[in-house]
Amino acid sequence: xxxxxxxxxxxxxxxxxxxxxxxxxxxxxxxxxxxxxxxxxxxxxxxxxxxxxxxxxxxxxxxxxxxxxxxxxxxxxxxxxxxxxxxxxxxxxxxxxxxxxxxxxxxxxxxxxxxxxx
Numbered sequence: 078x079x080x081x082x083x084x085x086x087x088x089x090x091x092x093x094x095x096x097x098x099x100x101x102x103x104x105x106x107x108x109x110x111x112x113x114x115x116x117x118x119x120x121x122x123x124x125x126x127x128x129x130x131x132x133x134x135x136x137x138x139x140x141x142x143x144x145x146x147x148x149x150x151x152x153x154x155x156x157x158x159x160x161x162x163x164x165x166x167x168x169x170x171x172x173x174x175x176x177x178x179x180x181x182x183x184x185x186x187x188x189x190x191x192x193x194x195x
Contacts, residue, residue: 091160125156142176
């Protein structure tokens with residue numbers, strides 16, 4: 078799933094999908110880097126899953142956006158963290174808009190929490 082989203086997007090440097098398991102701490106379910114699977118998430122992923130909060134972080138030449146994934150009913154089922162190359166003058170609105178395209182593609186593939194885990 079992640080490989081299909083990343084394919085053809087050279088500016089996409091990283092993509093992780095987080096879900097909550099038996100604990101309240103979300104863990105990486107899928108990633109561009111398989112070694113990250115099972116790693117615990119941060120407060121940003123917790124807030125995305127519980128409240129739909131969008132979090133942003135800017136690094137040297139990169140921007141990271143954490144946002145919720147919705148099921149077909151609009152409920153929060155997971156969180157995604159996207160790391161992309163940034164461009165000069167990129168604003169928070171630009172960053173979120175660019176990430177929504179990835180969010181839309183993931184939500185079309187995963188219409189329910191059960192579908193996401195399979």
